[in-house]
Amino acid sequence: MPELPEVETVRRGLQPHLEGQRIARAEARRPDLRWPLPPDLVQVLTGATVTALRRRSKYLLADLDRGGTLLMHLGMSGRLLVEGAGLAGFHRDPSILSRHDHVVFVTGAGTTITFNDARRFGMIDLIREGEAHPLLAHLGSEPFDPDFDTGYLAAAFTGRRAPVKQALLDQRIVAGLGNIYVSEALHRAGIDPRRAAGRIGEERIAALVGHIRDVLTDAIAAGGSSLRDHRQATGELGYFQHSFRVYNRENAPCPNQGCTGHIRRIVQSGRSSFFCPRCQR
DNA sequence: ATCCGGACCTGGTCGC
DNA sequence: TGCGACCAGGTCCGGA
Numbered sequence: 001m002p003e004l005p006e007v008e009t010v011r012r013g014l015q016p017h018l019e020g021q022r023i024a025r026a027e028a029r030r031p032d033l034r035w036p037l038p039p040d041l042v043q044v045l046t047g048a049t050v051t052a053l054r055r056r057s058k059y060l061l062a063d064l065d066r067g068g069t070l071l072m073h074l075g076m077s078g079r080l081l082v083e084g085a086g087l088a089g090f091h092r093d094p095s096i097l098s099r100h101d102h103v104v105f106v107t108g109a110g111t112t113i114t115f116n117d118a119r120r121f122g123m124i125d126l127i128r129e130g131e132a133h134p135l136l137a138h139l140g141s142e143p144f145d146p147d148f149d150t151g152y153l154a155a156a157f158t159g160r161r162a163p164v165k166q167a168l169l170d171q172r173i174v175a176g177l178g179n180i181y182v183s184e185a186l187h188r189a190g191i192d193p194r195r196a197a198g199r200i201g202e203e204r205i206a207a208l209v210g211h212i213r214d215v216l217t218d219a220i221a222a223g224g225s226s227l228r229d230h231r232q233a234t235g236e237l238g239y240f241q242h243s244f245r246v247y248n249r250e251n252a253p254c255p256n257q258g259c260t261g262h263i264r265r266i267v268q269s270g271r272s273s274f275f276c277p278r279c280q281r
Numbered sequence: 282a283t284c285c286g287g288a289c290c291t292g293g294t295c296g297c
Numbered sequence: 298t299g300c301g302a303c304c305a306g307g308t309c310c311g312g313a
Binding site: 002003006034058073074075076077119121122135169171178179180181224225226227228229230247271272 | 304305306307308309
Binding site for chain 1: 284289292293
C-alpha cells in the first residue's frame with residue numbers, strides 16, 4: 001500500500017493521539033510480522049511516553065521519553081487505526097479484534113491504536129537509544145528536504161543505465177517514492193519510464209524534482225491513494241486515486257491537453273509502469 | 282557496482 | 298458456485 005503520501009497521512013492522523021501520550025498498554029498478538037517482533041517490545045513500550053511521531057521515507061518513528069524509538073513500516077497492506085470513545089469517524093468496537101490486528105497500543109487517554117496488516121509485509125522494531133537502525137542506514141534524500149535538488153538527483157543518475165523508473169524506486173536515491181508516484185511524476189515530467197536514468201538532461205531533471213514534490217504534495221492533501229488497503233488513521237479512505245493521470249489507467253486517453261496518446265502499461269522489473277508513449281520521451 | 286528475479290504472505294478479481 | 302491463475306501500494310537477498 002503505502003508510499004510516502006500514505007505514510008504521511010497516517011502520521012498526521014496518529015500524531016495528536018500519540019505525541020505526549022503515555023502508552024498504558026501494549027499487546028503483541030503474534031511473535032512476528034515480516035520479521036520477529038523484539039521480544040521486549042511490550043515491556044519497553046508499556047509506560048513509555050511518546051515524545052514525537054516522525055516519518056522517514058515510508059517508516060514511522062515514535063520517539064520514547066525513556067530513550068529509543070519505535071520503528072514501524074506498513075509494508076503493502078498495513079494500517080494503523082485510531083479508535084476510541086468520542087473520536088470522529090466510523091469505528092469498530094475496539095474491543096473486537098480482527099484476524100489481522102497484530103499489535104495493539106492503548107494510550108493513557110484511552111485511545112486504541114491498532115496495527116493491522118493482512119499480508120504481513122510490514123515490520124515493527126525498536127531502535128535502541130544511541131543506535132542506528134540498518135533499515136534506515138542507506139536511505140536517500142527526502143523529497144521535501146532542501147538537499148533533494150537538481151544537483152543531487154543528477155549526481156545520483158550519472159552513469160546509471162537502468163531505466164529511470166527503477167532509479168526512482170531505489171530508496172537509496174529518493175526515499176519514499178513507490179510504484180504509483182513514480183509513474184505519476186514521470187508523466188508530469190514528460191519522461192519515458194524506460195529511459196536510462198543517466199541519459200536525462202539537467203533541465204529535465206530539474207523539472208522532475210519539482211513534479212515529484214508536486215505529486216506528493218497533492219497526494220498528501222488528498223489523504224493518499226486507496227487502491228485497496230490504504231486507510232487513514234481514522235479509517236477513512238484516501239482519495240488521490242481519483243486524480244491519477246496514468247496509474248491504473250491503461251488504454252485511457254492521455255490527460256495532457258492536446259495529446260492524442262493513450263496510456264500504456266508495461267512491466268519493468270516485474271512491476272507495472274503506466275505512461276503515455278506520445279508525450280513521455 | 283548494478284541489475285534481476287525470487288521470496289515473503291494474504292486476499293481480491295477474473296476466466297473457465 | 299467453485300477453483301485455479303494472476304495480480305497487488307515494498308524491500309531484502311542471492312546470484313549473474
